[in-house]
Amino acid sequence: MHSELPQGLIEALRAARHVAVLTGAGVSAESGLPTFREAQTGLWARYKPEELATPQAFRRNPRLVWEWYAWRRKLVVMAEPNPAHRALAELERLAPRVTLITQNVDGLHARAGSADPIELHGSLSRARCFAECAIYDEWEEAGDIPPRCPRCGAPLRPDVVWFGENLPRELLARAFAVATECDLFLSIGTSGLVEPAASLPRVALARGTTTAVINLDVAGRSAPPLFELNGRAGELLPALFEAAFGPR
Numbered sequence: 337m338h339s340e341l342p343q344g345l346i347e348a349l350r351a352a353r354h355v356a357v358l359t360g361a362g363v364s365a366e367s368g369l370p371t372f373r374e375a376q377t378g379l380w381a382r383y384k385p386e387e388l389a390t391p392q393a394f395r396r397n398p399r400l401v402w403e404w405y406a407w408r409r410k411l412v413v414m415a416e417p418n419p420a421h422r423a424l425a426e427l428e429r430l431a432p433r434v435t436l437i438t439q440n441v442d443g444l445h446a447r448a449g450s451a452d453p454i455e456l457h458g459s460l461s462r463a464r465c466f467a468e469c470a471i472y473d474e475w476e477e478a479g480d481i482p483p484r485c486p487r488c489g490a491p492l493r494p495d496v497v498w499f500g501e502n503l504p505r506e507l508l509a510r511a512f513a514v515a516t517e518c519d520l521f522l523s524i525g526t527s528g529l530v531e532p533a534a535s536l537p538r539v540a541l542a543r544g545t546t547t548a549v550i551n552l553d554v555a556g557r558s559a560p561p562l563f564e565l566n567g568r569a570g571e572l573l574p575a576l577f578e579a580a581f582g583p584r
């Protein structure tokens with residue numbers, strides 16, 4: 337067993353009736369997908385976010401933005417869920433109730449078997465009409481870049497949340513309700529810098545809920561969690577769940 341796993345967290349997991357989990361790009365790092373803010377390897381190290389992930393950027397250069405997301409989609413198709421994704425899917429069979437909230441747009445939680453992740457920032461697997469918001473799971477790649485909406489001819493954009501855009505209202509309401517109701521909140525592989533997702537663990541903490549951060553760098557959080565586990569999600573999560581629920 338990992339010597340650094342806190343006994344209090346193990347007991348909180350065993351006792352929890354509703355575990356909320358918020359994940360970020362760090363959970364997919366071990367699948368080989370670049371995160372957003374890590375120097376050298378972060379996605380933003382190669383491109384400026386305001387040049388790529390805003391509606392203004394898309395208006396200015398739709399082809400560049402579409403191709404950047406197409407590149408990310410290709411990375412995701414080649415990637416496989418890692419032990420962190422699999423452990424979180426397994427947690428749904430171990431704890432009475434688990435709600436997984438993710439900022440990731442890569443779909444790896446669902447591919448690992450998580451039942452109904454709340455994808456706060458959308459999904460790379462969908463496109464949306466830039467003019468009228470119709471959503472598509474499939475589109476024609478062979479012609480224009482970006483492809484055109486089959487209904488109105490406007491360009492398609494990825495169905496993800498860009499800087500300056502609102503998160504889907506219904507999903508956000510569900511996420512805040514979960515942060516309010518849960519009795520254990522785990523933040524995993526997220527820098528906790530992007531609102532409103534960053535507020536979710538603070539909502540839980542303010543209500544006296546047990547919270548934990550599991551991340552490669554846990555220092556410098558504005559609201560300190562009760563438990564901080566410094567390390568790779570793909571190693572810590574399987575160890576933590578085994579310590580709480582026994583070997584699989």
Ligand code: OAD
Pocket residue numbers: 359360361362363365366371372373374378389439440457497498499524525526527528529530550551552553567568569570
């Ligand atoms: P970040 O790139 O900001 O943070 C990823 C965090 O994961 C960092 O704190 C890393 O130290 C940590 N990390 C890296 N590898 C890890 C591992 N193997 N195990 C555990 N932790 C690890 O990504 P997010 O917090 O997801 O939004 O970024 C939030 C949002 O910012 C994204 O969803 C995106 C971006 O703007 C939109 O695109 C709307």
